[in-house]
Amino acid sequence: MEKKRAQWSSKIGFILAAAGSAVGLGNIWKFPGRAYEGGGGAFLVIYLIIVVALGIPLMLTELSIGRASQANVVTSFEKLGHKGFSWAGWIGVVGAFIITSYYSHVGGWVLRYVFGYITDAPMIYADSTGYFLNMLGALPSGETFFPWIAIVFAAVFMLINAIVIIRGVESGLERFNKIGMPALFILLLILLVRSVTLPGSEDGLAFLLSFRWENVTFQTVLAALGQAFYSLSIGMAIMVTYGSYLSKNENIEKNSVIICLMDTLVAIIAGFIIVPAVFATLGPEQIGKGGSFAFISLARVFEQMPGGQFFGVLFYLLLLFAALTSCTSLIESIVAFLTERFSWKRTGATIAVCLVMFLLGCLYTCSQAAFPIKGIWFDAANGISFPAFGDAMEFLTDRLMIPDCALGICIFVGWVWKPERIIAEVEQSGVRFKFAKLYRVIVRYVAPLAILAILAISFVTGTTLS
Numbered sequence: 001m002e003k004k005r006a007q008w009s010s011k012i013g014f015i016l017a018a019a020g021s022a023v024g025l026g027n028i029w030k031f032p033g034r035a036y037e038g039g040g041g042a043f044l045v046i047y048l049i050i051v052v053a054l055g056i057p058l059m060l061t062e063l064s065i066g067r068a069s070q071a072n073v074v075t076s077f078e079k080l081g082h083k084g085f086s087w088a089g090w091i092g093v094v095g096a097f098i099i100t101s102y103y104s105h106v107g108g109w110v111l112r113y114v115f116g117y118i119t120d121a122p123m124i125y126a127d128s129t130g131y132f133l134n135m136l137g138a139l140p141s142g143e144t145f146f147p148w149i150a151i152v153f154a155a156v157f158m159l160i161n162a163i164v165i166i167r168g169v170e171s172g173l174e175r176f177n178k179i180g181m182p183a184l185f186i187l188l189l190i191l192l193v194r195s196v197t198l199p200g201s202e203d204g205l206a207f208l209l210s211f212r213w214e215n216v217t218f219q220t221v222l223a224a225l226g227q228a229f230y231s232l233s234i235g236m237a238i239m240v241t242y243g244s245y246l247s248k249n250e251n252i253e254k255n256s257v258i259i260c261l262m263d264t265l266v267a268i269i270a271g272f273i274i275v276p277a278v279f280a281t282l283g284p285e286q287i288g289k290g291g292s293f294a295f296i297s298l299a300r301v302f303e304q305m306p307g308g309q310f311f312g313v314l315f316y317l318l319l320l321f322a323a324l325t326s327c328t329s330l331i332e333s334i335v336a337f338l339t340e341r342f343s344w345k346r347t348g349a350t351i352a353v354c355l356v357m358f359l360l361g362c363l364y365t366c367s368q369a370a371f372p373i374k375g376i377w378f379d380a381a382n383g384i385s386f387p388a389f390g391d392a393m394e395f396l397t398d399r400l401m402i403p404d405c406a407l408g409i410c411i412f413v414g415w416v417w418k419p420e421r422i423i424a425e426v427e428q429s430g431v432r433f434k435f436a437k438l439y440r441v442i443v444r445y446v447a448p449l450a451i452l453a454i455l456a457i458s459f460v461t462g463t464t465l466s
């Protein structure tokens with residue numbers, strides 16, 4: 001007998017869970033760096049246009065496929081009668097698996113820093129690079145050792161995820177996001193007030209509100225595109241799974257707008273926290289986007305800020321909530337696939353998946369500083385290269401899998417299954433799809449071309465665009 005499919009118990013529960021998936025590390029530490037590099041206000045405008053023109057339609061597409069098929073990412077294509085497109089779903093599942101493996105470890109580092117700022121703030125301030133490297137198994141002398149601190153915290157982080165997923169869609173995911181997301185917004189607002197009231201923050205604010213169009217290049221636009229996909233959790237088919245738990249009465253068009261705007265609002269607020277704070281303390285040239293920025297450079301910011309230790313704890317708590325709510329969405333889409341496709345029990349599937357992902361993530365963490373574990377990569381600019389294993393994992397998902405999965409979905413909907421079906425699915429709730437005509441053009445032409453451009457540029461130049 002088929003079990004009744006899980007459903008979100010409330011509209012707000014669904015919106016918060018989907019926004020929780022979207023709002024993640026990408027918003028808080030990648031976005032501000034991108035906004036800075038892309039020329040401040042000009043980048044914000046371009047990003048907003050991309051979210052509205054592509055982000056919302058693609059979010060709506062994934063949610064509709066999920067609700068129409070009532071199935072996980074892979075099975076959804078089969079249920080809609082196009083088994084040939086299951087590859088897009090497979091990329092989604094495998095991509096989610098790889099992203100979670102490293103994302104959960106970075107989540108573990110964040111957890112370590114929550115405790116670090118509570119107990120060792122003076123140590124972090126005294127040598128922020130040493131503190132970070134010590135967590136990853138390296139000493140300033142160059143000696144290396146097993147990065148057990150990072151690994152233990154990653155294990156705890158993974159355990160929290162597993163508990164949420166095992167509890168199920170309604171009492172796990174939905175309830176967790178109903179607490180986590182409002183907490184995240186409160187932390188965000190507190191940090192925003194702190195940052196913009198720092199003496200010297202005006203320059204950072206002025207930078208974000210000025211439009212340096214001369215800094216904008218084709219690359220900037222593509223970087224904004226890649227960032228938008230990653231940030232909105234589009235292209236990993238997570239939203240297909242989330243849409244499959246959505247009731248037919250829900251207005252998908254409106255919900256997609258709300259989720260995308262919430263995600264974008266968080267990214268912009270994060271920009272208005274980080275950029276002015278770094279301008280006021282370190283100077284603008286220190287703004288970066290990578291992990292070392294969030295863990296090393298920011299220590300100087302908190303050190304110089306009145307009440308810095310307290311705000312440091314709040315900042316890493318904010319990152320922690322953001323990482324947890326995104327990571328659970330990735331795991332959910334894999335677990336949904338395993339339970340539906342192979343009839344695995346939810347608990348067993350969650351434990352197995354989390355364990356394997358955690359182990360794969362150990363290679364990621366070990367490759368950062370402790371051991372020279374390499375991956376392999378190819379692009380036209382550099383030929384075959386052997387980057388750190390962790391970097392290769394990110395290249396694989398950001399440069400290849402996310403765009404491919406998104407492209408597969410666009411081709412499927414635009415040319416094979418036809419946009420009319422999505423429009424009909426959206427209209428199931430009894431509302432008219434207001435932008436149906438525009439949607440058809442976007443899903444058939446604009447989105448596939450934009451995605452092809454991301455794929456081509458990252459292959460030709462060897463740069464990551466998310």
Ligand code: PFF
Pocket residue numbers: 021022023024025026027096099230231232233234235236237238326327329330
């Ligand atoms: N959207 C999340 C972030 O911005 O950090 C990360 C993410 C989650 C990416 C889920 C992709 C995904 F499928």
